[in-house]
Amino acid sequence: MQLALEIIEYWTTCHWAIAFAIACIVNISVYVLTAKCLHLLIDYAVNTKSFGKFIDDRALKPKQTLREMTYGIVACCIFALGSIFSRMLFDGLWPETLSSLLIQVASFVVFYETYSYFVHRLLHTKYLSMFHGVHHSSVRVTPWSAYSVHPVEAIFIGFSAPVFMLLFSLSLSVALTLHIVGMMFTILLHSNYSHSSGPTLLKLPFSYAEYHSKHHFYGGVNYGFTHRFWDSVLGTYQRQSN
Numbered sequence: 001m002q003l004a005l006e007i008i009e010y011w012t013t014c015h016w017a018i019a020f021a022i023a024c025i026v027n028i029s030v031y032v033l034t035a036k037c038l039h040l041l042i043d044y045a046v047n048t049k050s051f052g053k054f055i056d057d058r059a060l061k062p063k064q065t066l067r068e069m070t071y072g073i074v075a076c077c078i079f080a081l082g083s084i085f086s087r088m089l090f091d092g093l094w095p096e097t098l099s100s101l102l103i104q105v106a107s108f109v110v111f112y113e114t115y116s117y118f119v120h121r122l123l124h125t126k127y128l129s130m131f132h133g134v135h136h137s138s139v140r141v142t143p144w145s146a147y148s149v150h151p152v153e154a155i156f157i158g159f160s161a162p163v164f165m166l167l168f169s170l171s172l173s174v175a176l177t178l179h180i181v182g183m184m185f186t187i188l189l190h191s192n193y194s195h196s197s198g199p200t201l202l203k204l205p206f207s208y209a210e211y212h213s214k215h216h217f218y219g220g221v222n223y224g225f226t227h228r229f230w231d232s233v234l235g236t237y238q239r240q241s242n
Protein backbone atom coordinates (compact mmCIF):
# COMPACT_ATOMS: atom_id res chain seq x y z
CA MET A 1 0.00 0.00 0.00
CA GLN A 2 2.81 2.36 0.99
CA LEU A 3 4.66 1.50 -2.23
CA ALA A 4 1.52 2.14 -4.33
CA LEU A 5 1.11 5.50 -2.59
CA GLU A 6 4.72 6.45 -3.33
CA ILE A 7 4.41 5.39 -6.99
CA ILE A 8 1.21 7.43 -7.46
CA GLU A 9 2.79 10.47 -5.79
CA TYR A 10 5.90 10.12 -7.98
CA TRP A 11 3.73 9.69 -11.09
CA THR A 12 1.91 12.98 -10.43
CA THR A 13 5.13 14.99 -10.24
CA CYS A 14 7.58 13.36 -12.67
CA HIS A 15 8.16 14.54 -16.26
CA TRP A 16 5.13 13.87 -18.47
CA ALA A 17 7.14 11.56 -20.78
CA ILE A 18 8.10 9.35 -17.81
CA ALA A 19 4.49 9.43 -16.59
CA PHE A 20 3.33 8.43 -20.09
CA ALA A 21 5.81 5.51 -20.20
CA ILE A 22 4.69 4.28 -16.75
CA ALA A 23 1.03 4.58 -17.75
CA CYS A 24 1.71 2.59 -20.97
CA ILE A 25 3.35 -0.20 -18.94
CA VAL A 26 0.46 -0.30 -16.42
CA ASN A 27 -2.29 -0.26 -19.09
CA ILE A 28 -0.60 -2.91 -21.26
CA SER A 29 0.10 -5.09 -18.19
CA VAL A 30 -3.52 -4.95 -17.01
CA TYR A 31 -4.78 -5.74 -20.53
CA VAL A 32 -2.36 -8.59 -21.29
CA LEU A 33 -2.42 -10.25 -17.84
CA THR A 34 -6.21 -10.09 -17.43
CA ALA A 35 -6.96 -11.26 -20.98
CA LYS A 36 -4.38 -14.07 -20.81
CA CYS A 37 -5.53 -15.34 -17.37
CA LEU A 38 -9.21 -15.23 -18.36
CA HIS A 39 -8.48 -16.96 -21.67
CA LEU A 40 -6.57 -19.78 -19.89
CA LEU A 41 -9.20 -20.16 -17.15
CA ILE A 42 -12.11 -20.40 -19.58
CA ASP A 43 -10.24 -22.75 -21.89
CA TYR A 44 -9.51 -25.02 -18.91
CA ALA A 45 -13.11 -24.81 -17.61
CA VAL A 46 -14.74 -25.61 -20.97
CA ASN A 47 -12.28 -27.97 -22.63
CA THR A 48 -10.87 -29.85 -19.61
CA LYS A 49 -13.62 -29.72 -16.99
CA SER A 50 -16.73 -29.34 -19.22
CA PHE A 51 -17.75 -26.56 -16.84
CA GLY A 52 -19.84 -23.93 -18.65
CA LYS A 53 -19.69 -23.34 -22.41
CA PHE A 54 -18.62 -20.91 -25.09
CA ILE A 55 -21.47 -18.57 -26.07
CA ASP A 56 -20.34 -18.66 -29.69
CA ASP A 57 -18.27 -21.69 -30.66
CA ARG A 58 -17.55 -20.82 -34.28
CA ALA A 59 -13.90 -20.83 -35.35
CA LEU A 60 -11.92 -17.62 -34.93
CA LYS A 61 -10.96 -15.71 -38.07
CA PRO A 62 -7.39 -16.26 -39.37
CA LYS A 63 -4.88 -14.29 -37.26
CA GLN A 64 -7.77 -12.81 -35.22
CA THR A 65 -5.94 -12.96 -31.87
CA LEU A 66 -2.79 -11.31 -33.26
CA ARG A 67 -4.87 -8.51 -34.84
CA GLU A 68 -6.83 -8.00 -31.59
CA MET A 69 -3.66 -7.86 -29.47
CA THR A 70 -2.03 -5.34 -31.82
CA TYR A 71 -5.02 -2.98 -31.72
CA GLY A 72 -5.35 -3.60 -27.96
CA ILE A 73 -1.77 -2.55 -27.21
CA VAL A 74 -2.11 0.61 -29.34
CA ALA A 75 -5.38 1.39 -27.47
CA CYS A 76 -3.56 0.97 -24.12
CA CYS A 77 -1.00 3.60 -25.20
CA ILE A 78 -3.87 5.99 -26.08
CA PHE A 79 -5.42 5.34 -22.64
CA ALA A 80 -2.00 6.26 -21.19
CA LEU A 81 -2.14 9.53 -23.10
CA GLY A 82 -5.61 10.19 -21.64
CA SER A 83 -4.21 9.61 -18.14
CA ILE A 84 -1.66 12.42 -18.74
CA PHE A 85 -4.65 14.79 -19.09
CA SER A 86 -6.21 13.26 -15.93
CA ARG A 87 -2.89 14.05 -14.21
CA MET A 88 -3.47 17.74 -14.97
CA LEU A 89 -7.13 17.79 -13.89
CA PHE A 90 -7.50 15.57 -10.79
CA ASP A 91 -8.81 16.96 -7.51
CA GLY A 92 -6.51 15.58 -4.79
CA LEU A 93 -4.84 12.19 -4.58
CA TRP A 94 -7.52 10.67 -2.33
CA PRO A 95 -11.11 11.65 -1.39
CA GLU A 96 -11.13 13.48 1.94
CA THR A 97 -14.12 11.62 3.42
CA LEU A 98 -15.99 8.37 2.90
CA SER A 99 -19.06 10.23 1.60
CA SER A 100 -16.85 12.06 -0.89
CA LEU A 101 -15.49 8.70 -2.07
CA LEU A 102 -19.01 7.27 -2.51
CA ILE A 103 -20.24 10.36 -4.37
CA GLN A 104 -17.25 10.32 -6.72
CA VAL A 105 -17.64 6.61 -7.50
CA ALA A 106 -21.44 6.83 -7.99
CA SER A 107 -21.29 9.95 -10.16
CA PHE A 108 -18.52 8.57 -12.37
CA VAL A 109 -20.33 5.22 -12.82
CA VAL A 110 -23.56 7.01 -13.86
CA PHE A 111 -21.60 9.38 -16.12
CA TYR A 112 -19.64 6.59 -17.81
CA GLU A 113 -22.72 4.42 -18.35
CA THR A 114 -24.43 7.34 -20.11
CA TYR A 115 -21.30 8.53 -21.93
CA SER A 116 -20.40 5.07 -23.23
CA TYR A 117 -23.97 4.27 -24.35
CA PHE A 118 -24.31 7.43 -26.45
CA VAL A 119 -20.73 7.31 -27.79
CA HIS A 120 -21.41 3.69 -28.77
CA ARG A 121 -24.63 4.75 -30.59
CA LEU A 122 -22.61 7.47 -32.37
CA LEU A 123 -20.00 4.90 -33.38
CA HIS A 124 -22.79 2.96 -35.13
CA THR A 125 -23.78 5.93 -37.32
CA LYS A 126 -22.57 6.11 -40.92
CA TYR A 127 -20.09 8.85 -39.97
CA LEU A 128 -18.16 6.80 -37.42
CA SER A 129 -18.99 3.17 -38.26
CA MET A 130 -15.78 2.81 -40.30
CA PHE A 131 -13.84 3.27 -37.05
CA HIS A 132 -16.07 1.00 -34.95
CA GLY A 133 -15.85 -1.67 -37.67
CA VAL A 134 -12.45 -2.64 -36.25
CA HIS A 135 -14.12 -3.76 -33.00
CA HIS A 136 -16.97 -5.50 -34.82
CA SER A 137 -14.64 -7.46 -37.06
CA SER A 138 -14.50 -9.74 -33.99
CA VAL A 139 -17.83 -11.59 -34.32
CA ARG A 140 -16.88 -14.47 -32.06
CA VAL A 141 -15.23 -12.45 -29.31
CA THR A 142 -12.29 -13.40 -27.11
CA PRO A 143 -10.90 -11.61 -24.02
CA TRP A 144 -8.39 -10.01 -26.43
CA SER A 145 -11.30 -8.44 -28.39
CA ALA A 146 -12.03 -6.08 -25.48
CA TYR A 147 -9.64 -3.38 -26.69
CA SER A 148 -9.41 -4.34 -30.32
CA VAL A 149 -10.63 -0.88 -31.30
CA HIS A 150 -9.61 1.78 -33.83
CA PRO A 151 -7.41 4.54 -32.30
CA VAL A 152 -10.32 7.01 -32.78
CA GLU A 153 -12.56 4.79 -30.61
CA ALA A 154 -9.70 4.41 -28.11
CA ILE A 155 -9.62 8.23 -27.78
CA PHE A 156 -13.33 8.23 -26.87
CA ILE A 157 -12.69 5.58 -24.21
CA GLY A 158 -9.39 6.92 -22.86
CA PHE A 159 -10.50 10.53 -22.57
CA SER A 160 -13.74 9.80 -20.65
CA ALA A 161 -12.08 10.50 -17.28
CA PRO A 162 -10.53 13.85 -18.34
CA VAL A 163 -13.93 14.89 -19.78
CA PHE A 164 -15.57 13.98 -16.46
CA MET A 165 -12.89 15.90 -14.54
CA LEU A 166 -13.68 19.05 -16.54
CA LEU A 167 -17.24 18.87 -15.12
CA PHE A 168 -16.93 17.25 -11.70
CA SER A 169 -14.41 16.68 -8.94
CA LEU A 170 -12.53 13.35 -9.07
CA SER A 171 -9.56 12.17 -7.01
CA LEU A 172 -6.67 10.59 -8.87
CA SER A 173 -6.78 7.34 -6.87
CA VAL A 174 -10.51 6.92 -7.64
CA ALA A 175 -9.95 7.66 -11.33
CA LEU A 176 -7.08 5.15 -11.61
CA THR A 177 -8.91 2.43 -9.67
CA LEU A 178 -12.11 2.82 -11.70
CA HIS A 179 -10.08 2.75 -14.92
CA ILE A 180 -8.37 -0.53 -14.01
CA VAL A 181 -11.62 -2.13 -12.78
CA GLY A 182 -13.33 -0.89 -15.98
CA MET A 183 -10.61 -2.51 -18.11
CA MET A 184 -11.05 -5.84 -16.31
CA PHE A 185 -14.83 -5.63 -16.67
CA THR A 186 -14.54 -4.88 -20.41
CA ILE A 187 -12.32 -7.96 -20.82
CA LEU A 188 -14.93 -10.02 -18.91
CA LEU A 189 -17.64 -8.68 -21.27
CA HIS A 190 -15.69 -10.27 -24.13
CA SER A 191 -15.04 -13.61 -22.40
CA ASN A 192 -17.50 -15.50 -24.68
CA TYR A 193 -18.26 -17.75 -21.69
CA SER A 194 -21.60 -18.61 -20.12
CA HIS A 195 -22.50 -20.66 -17.14
CA SER A 196 -26.15 -21.56 -16.69
CA SER A 197 -25.91 -23.52 -13.43
CA GLY A 198 -24.10 -22.98 -10.15
CA PRO A 199 -24.12 -20.10 -7.67
CA THR A 200 -25.43 -16.67 -8.74
CA LEU A 201 -22.09 -15.16 -7.75
CA LEU A 202 -20.52 -17.15 -10.60
CA LYS A 203 -23.38 -16.80 -13.10
CA LEU A 204 -23.90 -13.05 -12.71
CA PRO A 205 -20.53 -11.77 -14.01
CA PHE A 206 -20.81 -13.92 -17.12
CA SER A 207 -24.41 -12.82 -17.80
CA TYR A 208 -22.76 -9.55 -18.93
CA ALA A 209 -20.71 -11.53 -21.45
CA GLU A 210 -23.93 -12.96 -22.96
CA TYR A 211 -25.46 -9.50 -23.06
CA HIS A 212 -22.48 -8.03 -24.95
CA SER A 213 -22.05 -11.06 -27.23
CA LYS A 214 -25.56 -10.30 -28.54
CA HIS A 215 -24.25 -6.88 -29.57
CA HIS A 216 -21.41 -8.46 -31.57
CA PHE A 217 -23.82 -10.99 -33.10
CA TYR A 218 -26.72 -8.66 -34.09
CA GLY A 219 -25.09 -5.20 -34.13
CA GLY A 220 -27.92 -2.81 -33.26
CA VAL A 221 -28.77 -4.06 -29.75
CA ASN A 222 -27.27 -4.02 -26.23
CA TYR A 223 -25.08 -0.93 -26.49
CA GLY A 224 -24.75 -0.56 -22.70
CA PHE A 225 -21.72 -1.21 -20.53
CA THR A 226 -22.59 -2.26 -16.97
CA HIS A 227 -26.33 -1.65 -16.98
CA ARG A 228 -29.33 -2.19 -19.28
CA PHE A 229 -30.92 1.15 -18.32
CA TRP A 230 -30.38 3.10 -21.55
CA ASP A 231 -30.99 0.02 -23.70
CA SER A 232 -34.32 -0.53 -21.93
CA VAL A 233 -35.38 3.14 -22.12
CA LEU A 234 -34.43 3.55 -25.79
CA GLY A 235 -35.65 0.16 -27.05
CA THR A 236 -32.29 -1.41 -27.91
CA TYR A 237 -32.28 -4.12 -25.27
CA GLN A 238 -32.28 -7.73 -26.40
CA ARG A 239 -32.69 -10.33 -23.71
CA GLN A 240 -30.25 -13.20 -23.39
CA SER A 241 -32.93 -15.81 -24.11
CA ASN A 242 -33.85 -14.35 -27.54
Ligand SMILES: [Zn+2]
Nearest residue numbers: 120124132215
Ligand atom coordinates in the same frame (compact mmCIF):
# COMPACT_ATOMS: atom_id res chain seq x y z
ZN1 LIG B 1 -20.83 -1.70 -31.41
Ligand SMILES: [Zn+2]
Nearest residue numbers: 135190212216
Ligand atom coordinates in the same frame (compact mmCIF):
# COMPACT_ATOMS: atom_id res chain seq x y z
ZN1 LIG C 1 -17.35 -5.50 -27.79
